[in-house]
Amino acid sequence: MTEPVDLAAAVSVLDTARSVTVLCHVQPDADTIGSGLALAQVLRRRGVPVQVSFAEPSELPVSMRGLPGTELLVPAKQVVREVDVLVAVDCGSAGRLGALADRLGGARISLVLDHHRSNTRFGMVNVIDENAESTAGLVARVLDAWGEPIDRDIAYCLFAGLVTDTGSFKWARPGSHALAERLLATGIDGAGITRTLMDTHPFAWLPMLSRVLASAELDREAANGAGLVYVFVRREDTVGVRSEEVESIIDLIRTTSEAQVAAVFKETRSTSGQWTVSLRSHDSADGSPGVDVACVAGALGGGGHRYAAGYSTTGSPGELIENLTRELAQP
Numbered sequence: 001m002t003e004p005v006d007l008a009a010a011v012s013v014l015d016t017a018r019s020v021t022v023l024c025h026v027q028p029d030a031d032t033i034g035s036g037l038a039l040a041q042v043l044r045r046r047g048v049p050v051q052v053s054f055a056e057p058s059e060l061p062v063s064m065r066g067l068p069g070t071e072l073l074v075p076a077k078q079v080v081r082e083v084d085v086l087v088a089v090d091c092g093s094a095g096r097l098g099a100l101a102d103r104l105g106g107a108r109i110s111l112v113l114d115h116h117r118s119n120t121r122f123g124m125v126n127v128i129d130e131n132a133e134s135t136a137g138l139v140a141r142v143l144d145a146w147g148e149p150i151d152r153d154i155a156y157c158l159f160a161g162l163v164t165d166t167g168s169f170k171w172a173r174p175g176s177h178a179l180a181e182r183l184l185a186t187g188i189d190g191a192g193i194t195r196t197l198m199d200t201h202p203f204a205w206l207p208m209l210s211r212v213l214a215s216a217e218l219d220r221e222a223a224n225g226a227g228l229v230y231v232f233v234r235r236e237d238t239v240g241v242r243s244e245e246v247e248s249i250i251d252l253i254r255t256t257s258e259a260q261v262a263a264v265f266k267e268t269r270s271t272s273g274q275w276t277v278s279l280r281s282h283d284s285a286d287g288s289p290g291v292d293v294a295c296v297a298g299a300l301g302g303g304g305h306r307y308a309a310g311y312s313t314t315g316s317p318g319e320l321i322e323n324l325t326r327e328l329a330q331p
Contacts, residue, residue, distance in 0.1 A: 005129040005138070007145040013111045013125050014039075014146065017048055017085040021107070024054040025091045026098040027243060027276065030064055030197050032090035034161035035113065035135045037069035038154045039087065042143060044072065053079045055098030057269075063197050063244050067160060068153035082106040088123060090135035090161075092116035092303040095312075113138055118294045118303030130305075133173040136161025140179060155186040156193065163194050167251070171307075201248070204240040212237055212249060218258060223291050223328040226284070227259030230324075232317050233266045247278070254280040260290050261328060265320055275320060277302070279309045296327045 014020075022040050024032035036052045043050040051074045060073060079100060086107035088094075091114060094101045104110050104122070112123035115132040132138045136158045143150055150158065162180060166172045169180070184190050212231050222228035231253055233246055246266055254262040261281045268274045277300075279293040293309040300323065302311025313320060 005127060005141075007127065007142055009125050010111060010113060010127040010142045011146045013085055013109055014043070014087075014142075017043070019080075019084045020048055020050045020087060021079060021083045021085075021103060022050065022052045022087045022089060023079075023091070023097050023100050023103065024052065024089055025096040026054060026056045027247075028054045028061070028064075029090075029247070030067075030164040031134050031136055031161035033060070033064050034067060034157040034159075034164075035089040035139045036087075037067055037072065038136070038139055038143075038150075038157035038161075039089065039113075040072045041069045041154055041157070042146075042148050045148075051079065053100065055100045057243060061244050062242055063200065064160070066196060068156050076100055079103055080106075084108050086110045088112045088114070089139070090114055090116075092118050093120045094122040095301075113142065116294075116304055117306065118298050118309070120303075131173065133171065133176050134161045134165035136165070137176070137179055140183075150183070150186065152186040152188055155183040156188045159183045159188055159190060159193055160197060163190070164197055168194060168198060201245055202241065205245040205248075208237055208241050208245060209249070209252070213252065216253060218256065219325065220258060222259075222325050223261050224331075226261060226281075226291055226328075227256075228261045228263065228325065228328060229253050229256040229259040230263040230265065230321070233264060235267045235269055235272065238267075238269055250278040250280055254282070260284060261293065263324060265317065273316070274312070274314050276312050277310055277320070277324070279304070279311075281307050291328065296324070296330075299327045299330070300324070 022036045024036045040050045040052045052072045053074050055076050110123040112126045114128050115135050117130040119128045129138050216231045219228045250264045264278045266276050281290040281293045283290045292306045294304045297309035297311045300311045
């Protein structure tokens with residue numbers, strides 16, 4: 001059992017805020033951006049000065065540029081160093097803020113809104129619900145507790161986080177569909193939002209996939225026999241494709257039936273030998289719980305959920321695989 005989530009603590013911080021910075025995690029997905037923009041629009045509606053940002057990359061992924069409230073986004077270098085309240089959304093640790101982690105020290109109070117089990121509680125006030133399917137779902141509940149209505153633009157942002165973090169509701173939890181129905185009732189185009197975020201790619205995606213998937217490796221003995229499938233995405237593979245295309249690869253290789261664990265090693269575009277790693281797992285065929293990749297990622301400096309986690313690292317491909325398989329072998 002987990003402790004009840006103290007939504008009132010978040011409401012108390014937000015209700016008295018005189019100025020707010022909302023920070024999303026590096027390499028942002030629709031859950032962190034959607035949650036951040038939804039919250040920022042409410043604050044603006046209340047007359048509170050607010051800005052939203054993320055450390056890297058330098059621009060918002062193309063698929064998210066249609067979200068309402070993007071005019072509240074500012075480049076990382078323009079984020080004020082002193083603010084009344086700093087809110088981190090969908091960030092499991094201060095490290096996920098990247099270069100903007102230093103803004104924590106300039107806030108009178110810091111609030112963390114997140115749903116990752118591995119969250120390090122790095123804020124002064126931490127409202128973490130590891131049972132939530134998305135941070136967007138948690139933000140919706142905070143707004144309800146605050147008495148702030150969810151209009152169409154805010155619903156658009158929250159639905160973006162909900163649909164992506166549930167994998168188009170493949171990993172929905174109790175209440176996920178009820179929230180989706182409520183958000184859709186505002187008049188947003190759920191199918192269009194989903195298509196833009198998850199099912200639209202440029203042609204360059206196809207040859208990139210061809211190269212990367214052709215290099216896939218399967219280690220049936222890894223993870224104490226549970227199996228590991230993995231690919232490397234090198235800097236040269238990402239020329240001409242967006243970050244969304246690279247992030248989509250994990251959802252393809254995780255379908256491998258011979259491996260409970262999937263990993264994608266993504267070399268950063270700016271630095272050779274620096275990688276971000278996405279991990280996924282699933283239950284075994286007999287229904288027993290699958291590998292807890294949050295523990296594995298945590299041991300390697302990252303974190304996440306039992307079945308979806310990640311971390312950042314450096315080294316050669318051989319070193320990366322050796323480090324990962326060693327952690328997967330732990331009982």
